[in-house]
């Protein structure tokens with residue numbers, strides 16, 4: 675199907691989506707989930723090709739994600755609730771992001787693979803074990819298992835960010851006393867050690883932390899600059915973004931995992947990049 679054969683309203687919607695920085699794949703996915711037939715995909719491809727050879731490799735995303743207006747958001751397979759939103763820094767708390775069973779499965783998948791967590795050294799770029807971060811973790815490449823594929827699809831639907839912009843899922847386990855001291859998830863562009871990580875997909879612009887269990891005591895995610903503490907609840911997701919449309923990084927997103935006091939804590943973290951992640 676040719677782009678020009680589409681209804682004028684639909685053509686305009688696609689042009690506008692492109693202006694907003696959406697990539698072809700995301701546009702096609704949205705149209706298909708709205709019930710348009712598969713052949714609409716050819717029309718979108720043709721439109722992108724017509725734009726001086728631009729391909730499905732997208733322009734960088736606009737950094738800031740807008741505020742959600744509805745109280746629930748539909749994804750391909752789950753209705754996610756919005757429990758809290760903060761404007762500055764940009765934070766949202768989601769309920770019902772993962773089922774209890776998915777949380778348990780992800781923990782079971784990770785348990786045999788966890789190793790002490792590392793931190794990227796801002797000067798040398800090496801990944802070091804560091805007292806700043808005393809959790810253990812397991813890393814899963816994108817699409818590593820069908821469960822992970824399903825979760826990645828859901829996150830992509832929820833945030834309208836292509837799966838390709840996500841780093842692999844990082845599952846973390848904190849035992850009593852373990853913590854992640856306050857830090858930024860974005861990479862300081864002036865630190866030589868971050869040059870290499872920035873080459874694989876550009877700057878991180880947002881983080882989604884998924885809580886995989888309830889913690890008996892301690893273990894909140896804390897934002898010390900704004901006095902915000904989010905308590906872990908199984909299946910909830912904590913989203914925050916730190917890059918505005920002009921590329922300014924938001925220092926108010928300083929955050930950490932406070933020490934677990936009793937029980938243990940399991941989370942899965944998805945970091946999102948401005949470009950396609952090639953890690």
Ligand SMILES: O=C(O)CCC(=O)C(=O)O
Pocket residue numbers: 846854859881883893894895896929930931932941943
């Ligand atoms: O443990 C937490 O709640 C925070 C984790 C975190 O900051 C991260 O994974 O980047």
Ligand SMILES: [Fe+2]
Pocket residue numbers: 857858859881929
């Ligand atoms: Fe973090």
